[in-house]
Amino acid sequence: MEYNPREIEKRWKTWWDDKEVYKVSNDSPKPKYYVLDMFPYPSGSGLHVGHPLGYIGSDIYARYKRMKGFNVLHPMGYDAFGLPAEQYAIQTGVHPAKSTAENIARYREQLDKIGFSFDWCREVQTCDPKYYKWTQWIFLQLFQHWYCTDAKQAHPIGLLVEVFELEGNARVNAATSQEVIFTALEWRSMTPKEKDDVLMNYRLAYRKTTFVWWCEALGTVLANDEVKDGVSERGGYPVERKPMLQWSLRITAYADRLLADLDTVDFSDSMKKMQSNWIGKSQGAQLFFKLAESSEIRNPKSEIEIFTTRPDTIFGATFMVLAPEHDLVKQITTPAQAQEIADYLAYVNTRSERDRMSETKEVSGAFTGAYALNPFNGAKIPVWIAEYVLKDYGTGAIMAVPADDERDLRFAKKFKLPIVEIIDKSMHPGATIEDKLGKMVNSDFLDGMEVMDAIEAVLQRIEGMGIGHRKINFKLRDAIYSRQRYWGEPFPIAYDPDGVAHPLPLSELPLELPVLDDFKPASGGKAPLARAEDWVNLPNGWRRETDTMPGFAGSSWYFLRYMDANNDEEFASQKALNYWKDVDLYVGGTEHAVGHLMYSRFWHKFLYDKGLVPTKEPYKKLMNQGMIQGKSAVMEVTMDGGRSLELHVPVRFVDDEWRISLENFAKLTHIDNRFEQVEPGTHVAILTEAGGKHIQLTQRVEKMSKSLHNVINPDEMVERYGADCFRMYEMFLGPIEQAKPWDTKGISGVSGFLRKMWGLFYDENGQYLVTDAEPTQDELKVLHACIKKVTEDIERFSFNTCVSGFMICVNELRSLNCSKRSVLEPLVKLIAPFAPHIAEELWLLLGHQTTVCLADYPVFDEKYLVQDTISYPVSINGKKRDLVDLPAGMSPLELEQAALDLDTVKKWLEGQAVRKVIVVPGRMINIVV
RNA sequence: GCCGAAGUGGCGGAAUGGUAGACGCGCUGGAUUCAAAAUCCAGUGUAGGCAACUACGUGUGGGUUCGAGUCCCACCUUCGGUACCA
Structure with missing residues (x-):
């Protein structure tokens, strides 16, 4: 009987389905x-x-x-x-x-x-109403909760309303965007809409006007992580910042816990690092700078609120910078500077996010004409606006300390602003500007202190004076949760005529998507759902939310x-x-x-x-898991006029030497119309030609993708080699977490291995070979070495070395001519997780009625692995010079003597005195001269 | 720039501080065959030598150690993340 994966695999798939082998119960005495x-x-x-x-x-x-x-x-x-x-x-x-x-x-x-x-x-399926009913339900739970920072957990919104009724919001510590403090009386006199607006500032799912990434080409808003390098992750379209009324999730409420609990999970260090960078916790101070009195400023009462991690450097603050989008900009700009500021704002508006990112070294900005006062010494410092200060981080305003911050320094140099040295770093050669090292100078009461002490001293002073307080800031921003698209979960929310958002009761969930035949975004940033007027407009005059939820919902x-x-x-x-x-x-x-x-x-x-x-x-x-990369075939062509083009040739047209025949090349225009521009020999210089009949291409290892024409389909692999072989080969390619290129050629090795294993059961004449004979010590040793290797390697997810372990085992059993049941049976169980189909078939051949999937996994026994002799490498000065088999159990002294008696050793030692001999029993012998 | 991962034969890769290159692909030679495929056997890091053997070899340069691919320091390269974060 020959190994026929196609036939075997089909049969076992059906059998597993019929017997519901993989059905899992929620009710089991077994550990989960x-x-x-x-x-x-x-x-x-x-x-x-x-x-x-x-x-x-x-x-x-x-x-x-x-x-x-x-x-x-x-x-x-x-x-x-x-x-x-x-x-x-x-x-x-x-x-x-x-x-x-x-x-x-x-x-x-x-x-x-x-x-x-x-x-x-x-x-x-997330698009199944039976499923998204509960996505909507969880959203409503978020909507109906707020985050109490005292209790460090979410509470129902009703609890908050009770507090407001009793005493207003002054003593409520919450994760909130509410800035105005109100009394119970003020609360009670608010209109429903006003109350709703206040509660929105507390809800974990809330609606707010925010600057969002608007993607015109996709007609929707995108989340921060859906934007990469200034373009949309999907499609690579340009995006811009735009203020829009959006649903958001208050993930920032959980920032601290998301960071702290990383310690409790088993993720890779790099993964934890990525997450903690994204959360971006920093400790510092929030403080206020009063504006200098001036008749030219419309609102001189305003203060500028800033966040800094280096309050110790405050005496070096020679100017302030606001984000261009900062609310105060309009209020504080003097008439004399109005034109300059307007010009600058216009310039900022024309800049795409990509421009901003590509020239981070170039500084730009404009002076508002206003001055702020240093809260400690009353010094008048000019207030500027600049792109390098971001609206969304901290308070959108900074005190600029050019002596201690690289960006501030660049800015000061460009606009000729004063630079006041405040930290003497002469004691710390090689210290960078970011290092919190050195002694304070020119800093009033901080002079002479070490930086770390100065930070603490100034924090105490700031809090004592009531001009600010300690603050922990996070880089993490709330997640924008609205998409102006059709194919997503509808929000279970309806608005009354005042615009107050009302949740749908559970009985009305799921709120299903209405049927549409036009999926284009409606005009004016409106979602396609706005077209479904019967669905949007409710009998009681309320209107449904027309945005849908994002992919991550x-x-x-x-x-x-x-x-x-x-x-x-x-x-x-x-x-x-x-x-x-x-x-x-x-x-x-x-x-x-x-x-x-x-x-x-x-x-x-x-x-x-x-x-x-x-x-x-x-x-x-x-x-x-790492990416499996494809090998793509790249043709570099230079067009008339010197324009060069890189074209990906479909790999199925490419031969083993990575060439394409001119005949096949001619067919390419049907696949990619860019090839129409390329005609061999005429107006194109093709890089290398081999013998005139082929075009030589370059091989490149890169992402497997349809557009790069380098995709390998698993169906073809399974069809040709079988699923078991495909599974094992994928594992055999290398460590699972590493990126590695796919190479179809290598699969024959695994295919041969499976046939060899089959060959332990049947010879080439179809003769069944399995016997009940007693296994020898050698055979048991081979088996148990394999059990040990495979079990240990599965536990550490090293599947590639498991596969080579199986290969070694089968090779050795073949050379021992071993077809004994007592050896093969454990081997079949051992391989069942890797190659389940062939394992089931062989299990059946061994006479079992039940599935091998539920058999007991073999356990290795150390006693079969003990060796009579150990092969010792003998080194001289750490260099291996000989290999000698010595009985196990020899004492270190005996081993040393045995080594010194070797001819090779004598040869190498000639004329030199042995200084020391290092013996590691069971391992090696090293002679030092 | 910062953070992280990784650099080992022609290729994918293996190696608790202790025989570098397991296993597989590819390649070379042989057996089988009318022939080919498939299969089987042998060889295969580089250089020199008929050979025994010798020298050199894990990105580069130092260090620790009896002994370093593995540990430490500096640097180079590649990949991934991040990007004016105050």
Whole structure:
């Protein structure tokens, strides 16, 4: 009987489905283990070989844990709302629901071929109303809660209203954007709309006019992490800052906890670092600078509020800078400077974010004409505006200390502003401007103090004088939660004629998307939903919110839904939540480091505050899988006129020497119309030609992508080599967390290995070879060495070395001619997580009736690994000179003597005295001369 | 600029401070075949030598150690994150 993966794999897939082998119960005496993959967005181009890498790793681990006696939850689903389906709908008129369903079906088909042990009964699709009912519900919970910074947790908004009724907001410590203090009396006299506006400043989901990233091409607002390098992450379109009324989530309320609890989770250091940088906690002081009296200023009472981490440098503050968008700019600009400021603001407006980023060394700014007073010595300091101060960070205003800040220094030099030295760093040669080192000078009462002491001294003085206070600032900003798009969750919110936002009752959830046939954004920054007038306008005169939720809404809690995916009464039952608790192993790409992971950690903490989930963190351990890169074929062409072009040639047209024939080259115009510009020999100089019949191309390792024409389809690999082989080869490529190029050639090695393993059961004549004979010591040693290696390596997610361990084992069993049941049976169990189909088939051949997936994982026994002789390397001065087999159990002294007696050693020692001999029993012998 | 990860044969990669290059691809030679594919056997870091063997070898330069791919210091390169964060 020959190894026929196609036939075997098909049969076992059906068998697993029929027997519901992978169905998981929420009711089990076994310990739980939750293995989760980051669910995919089902794109139109299907899976390429890079996508399943993490899924295979997690599937191996899930299968391993199952055989180790755990009740393993290993689900899969789809992040199914999103822009591409909607863009596609705008272009083709195909409803996003339809194209998404088709893409999901395609993904499912591809995933099914690879033999994953997913429990598909628990599948979630974020665009399914049964699912987004609960996304909407959690949003409403956020809407109906505020964050109390005293209790360090979320409380119902009703509690806040009670306090307002009793005593106003003066003593409420909350994460809030409310700036005005009011009394109980003032509260009670507010109109409903005014009250709603106040409460909005406290809600965890709130509506506010904010400067947002507006993307004209996509017709929507984007979140910070959806904007990369000044363009939209999806599509690469330009974006601009624009003030708009938007829903936001107050993630900043949880900044401190999101940072602190990183210590409790098992993420890589780099991942933790990325998150803590994103949160960006800094300690300093918030303080106020009064404006100098002047009849030219419209509002001389104003103060400028600043944030600084270096209050000690205040005597070196020779000017102040406001962000161009700062509210005070209009009020304080003097008539004499009005034109200059207007010109500068106009200039800032023309600058795209990309311009701003590309020239960070170039400073620009304008003088407002106003002066502020140094609160300590009353010195008059000019107030400027400049691009380098950001509206969203701190208070949008700074005191500029050119002597101690590089940017301030550049600015001072350019605009000829004074520079006052305040820190003597002569004691610390090599210290940089950022180092908090040196002695204070020219600084009044701080003179002579070390920087660290001066910071504390000035903080105490500031608080004593009542001009400011200590403050912790975060870089993290609230997450913009509105998208002016169709294909997302509708907000379960309606506005009354006064514009007060009202939540929909639970009984009206899910609020389903209305059916539309035109998905283009409506005019004026309005979402497509505004077109569905019957849906928007309610009988009582209220209007529905027409924005939809962003991509991260559905993905912020999906891991909880898997625990109880078909529950219509709750997002998941408390019983299920308390059984599964949290994700033990989460596998996914690094690209979600700051987006998805932060949002879902935030939602989880909120649900924890509400007592709805039992754990503070959703993910115990995070594994990052590396990218599988493609090899693309690049043709560099120089057009007439010297313009050069880089074209990606589809790799299927490329031969082994990375060339393309002229014949195939001619076909390329049908694939990419850019090739129409390129005609060989005529108006194009092609880089290298080989023999006149081919064009030589350059190989480049880069991201696998449709546009680079270097995609390898997993279906083809499975079709040709089988799923088991594909799974093992993906693992064999290298460490799972590293990026590595795909090379189809190498797969034959794994394919040969599987056939060799099969060959232990059947010879080439189809003769069944397995016997019940007693295994020899050598055979048991080979087996147990493999059990030990594989088990240890699975535990540390080193799947590539597991595969080579299997290869070594099978090679050795072959050379021992071993086909004994007592050796092969454990081997089949051992390999089952990696190659489940062939394992089931061989398990059946060995006479078992039940699935190998639930067999006990083999345990290695040290006693088979003890060696009679040990092969000792003998070194002289650390250089290996000989190798000698010596009986195990020799004493160090005996080993030393045995080494010194060797001929090689004698030869090398000739004429030299032995100074020392180092013996590590079981390891090595080193002779020092 | 800052933060993080990584630099090992022709290639993917392996190596608790203790035999560098496991395993696989590729390549070379041989067996089988009319031939090819497939399969099997042997070899394969570089240089010199018929060989035994010798020298050199883990990005570069130093250091610690009996012994360094692994630890420490400085630098170079690549990749990822971040970007005027006060």
